[in-house]
Amino acid sequence: xxxxxxxxxxxxxxxxxxxxxxxxxxxxxxxxxxxxxxxxxxxxxxxxxxxxxxxxxxxxxxxxxxxxxxxxxxxxxxxxxxxxxxxxxxxxxxxxxxxxxxxxxxxxxxxxxxxxxxxxxxxxxxxxxxxxxxxxxxxxxxxxxxxxxxxxxxxxxxxxxxxxxxxxxxxxxxxxxxxxxxxxxxxxxxxxxxxxxxxxxxxxxxxxxxxxxxxxxxxxxxxxxxxxxxxxxxxxxxxxxxxxxxxxxxxxxxxxxxxxxxxxxxxxxxxxxxxxxxxxxxxx
Amino acid sequence: xxxxxxxxxxxxxxxxxxxxxxxxxxxxxxxxxxxxxxxxxxxxxxxxxxxxxxxxxxxxxxxxxxxxxxxxxxxxxxxxxxxxxxxxxxxxxxxxxxxxxxxxxxxxxxxxxxxxxxxxxxxxxxxxxxxxxxxxxxxxxxxxxxxxxxxxxxxxxxxxxxxxxxxxxxxxxxxxxxxxxxxxxxxxxxxxxxxxxxxxxxxxxxxxxxxxxxxxxxxxxxxxxxxxxxxxxxx
Numbered sequence: 001x002x003x004x005x006x007x008x009x010x011x012x013x014x015x016x017x018x019x020x021x022x023x024x025x026x027x028x029x030x031x032x033x034x035x036x037x038x039x040x041x042x043x044x045x046x047x048x049x050x051x052x053x054x055x056x057x058x059x060x061x062x063x064x065x066x067x068x069x070x071x072x073x074x075x076x077x078x079x080x081x082x083x084x085x086x087x088x089x090x091x092x093x094x095x096x097x098x099x100x101x102x103x104x105x106x107x108x109x110x111x112x113x114x115x116x117x118x119x120x121x122x123x124x125x126x127x128x129x130x131x132x133x134x135x136x137x138x139x140x141x142x143x144x145x146x147x148x149x150x151x152x153x154x155x156x157x158x159x160x161x162x163x164x165x166x167x168x169x170x171x172x173x174x175x176x177x178x179x180x181x182x183x184x185x186x187x188x189x190x191x192x193x194x195x196x197x198x199x200x201x202x203x204x205x206x207x208x209x210x211x212x213x214x215x216x217x218x219x220x221x222x223x224x225x226x227x228x229x230x231x232x233x234x235x236x237x238x239x240x241x242x243x244x245x246x247x248x249x250x251x252x253x254x255x256x257x258x259x260x261x262x263x264x265x266x267x268x269x270x271x272x273x274x275x276x277x278x279x280x281x282x283x284x
Numbered sequence: 285x286x287x288x289x290x291x292x293x294x295x296x297x298x299x300x301x302x303x304x305x306x307x308x309x310x311x312x313x314x315x316x317x318x319x320x321x322x323x324x325x326x327x328x329x330x331x332x333x334x335x336x337x338x339x340x341x342x343x344x345x346x347x348x349x350x351x352x353x354x355x356x357x358x359x360x361x362x363x364x365x366x367x368x369x370x371x372x373x374x375x376x377x378x379x380x381x382x383x384x385x386x387x388x389x390x391x392x393x394x395x396x397x398x399x400x401x402x403x404x405x406x407x408x409x410x411x412x413x414x415x416x417x418x419x420x421x422x423x424x425x426x427x428x429x430x431x432x433x434x435x436x437x438x439x440x441x442x443x444x445x446x447x448x449x450x451x452x453x454x455x456x457x458x459x460x461x462x463x464x465x466x467x468x469x470x471x472x473x474x475x476x477x478x479x480x481x482x483x484x485x486x487x488x489x490x491x492x493x494x495x496x497x498x499x500x501x502x503x504x505x506x507x508x509x510x511x512x513x514x515x516x517x518x519x
Contacts, residue, residue, distance in 0.1 A: 197344050199400075
């Protein structure tokens with residue numbers, strides 16, 4: 001009978017079919033378990049934790065399937081202990097970068113410098129972490145494309161995580177005219193910040209005159225907001241500050257320079273457009 | 285204002301106007317609260333509306349499940365002693381639509397000003413909804429639609445006098461009760477050390493005859509989240 005036909009050593013056609021069935025079953029079980037885990041734990045676990053749990057369960061099912069398949073194919077598991085070292089050495093040399101990425105991936109999952117859903121900057125690539133695979137990490141940049149980064153690069157790169165803290169501070173520099181009342185401007189800005197629900201009460205915002213610039217008195221505005229909201233608050237508040245200051249007659253000046261002429265007798269020529277006309281274009 | 289209503293309905297009170305009216309074979313919900321308008325189509329011909337106070341952490345955005353109440357004046361708690369105080373908390377009103385067996389939240393609105401704060405440091409702390417309240421020794425009178433009352437039992441388990449300036453609560457444990465005059469919650473704060481305390485809610489009405497609110501956080505059935513809150517970043 002064809003099922004009993006020996007293909008090599010003691011492995012028959014039946015064994016191969018059995019292996020195929022185990023593989024298919026393992027894949028189906030893996031998919032179903034992942035689906036149910038995602039469905040039932042979606043609201044109970046953070047997305048990052050859930051993805052790691054799903055991966056661990058999927059890999060565990062794959063390992064169990066492999067351990068079931070190997071004896072059927074005539075591979076003795078005890079022999080793997082000896083062969084494993086030699087094979088590991090050979091694979092290590094042959095695929096250094098893959099193994100490097102794989103080990104980096106494991107470390108990324110354990111150390112968790114980044115998590116799924118975080119906004120991060122990895123060596124200049126800024127985006128939201130879409131997934132952390134065993135070999136690579138994918139980021140979705142703010143203009144849409146997905147960027148795949150090898151885990152080895154992610155692990156050794158400088159990472160700035162914008163979501164590591166629950167709150168984040170942002171800053172404006174608001175320049176007002178020298179003739180304007182800086183105390184009044186500070187009061188207006190403080191009131192606006194106080195009225196905005198998403199600016200944090202604590203840490204308290206800071207509004208103060210920072211420098212006397214070339215063309216303006218520069219007021220620094222430092223505001224804390226929840227890490228998930230800071231960008232929306234930042235973009236919204238600046239325009240409100242500008243409008244509120246203008247409503248109170250405080251203006252943000254253009255850069256300007258006062259020019260003093262050394263020749264006092266010629267100075268009247270440059271008082272206005274009329275006198276400029278008379279000067280026959282003789283400008284300094 | 286709180287309670288069950290049949291549709292169509294129309295309510296106008298203290299700057300709030302809301303209605304559920306027939307729109308062909310369906311219903312349309314409209315709400316105006318202090319100039320903020322909201323509309324939703326309901327794909328049903330009939331239903332019941334329930335209005336009741338909900339956990340005050342949903343507006344303007346459900347960023348957190350924590351509520352921090354700062355005391356207008358600090359408290360000094362005697363060692364090994366339990367005393368009851370009353371605090372105000374901001375009210376949020378939930379509008380539910382229901383069939384015979386199921387409730388679904390339709391809208392949440394509030395008449396109070398909203399503010400958030402950080403409890404702890406930016407790395408390990410938590411974002412909280414913020415409210416400042418006077419501390420009362422007896423039940424004060426409040427506007428039912430703006431503020432509720434927390435009956436807070438302060439227990440100092442320490443052997444030293446300890447100053448308390450704030451309390452942080454987790455919305456997952458909140459148990460709200462209401463009647464025509466008051467919305468209330470009962471809670472405990474157990475002071476462990478100079479810098480740590482634990483807050484939790486008790487499922488008991490402040491006065492007899494109060495009705496229990498249908499809470500949003502409780503109805504999510506999240507069992508793995510602890511309803512207690514440990515204040516470990518200072519009192």
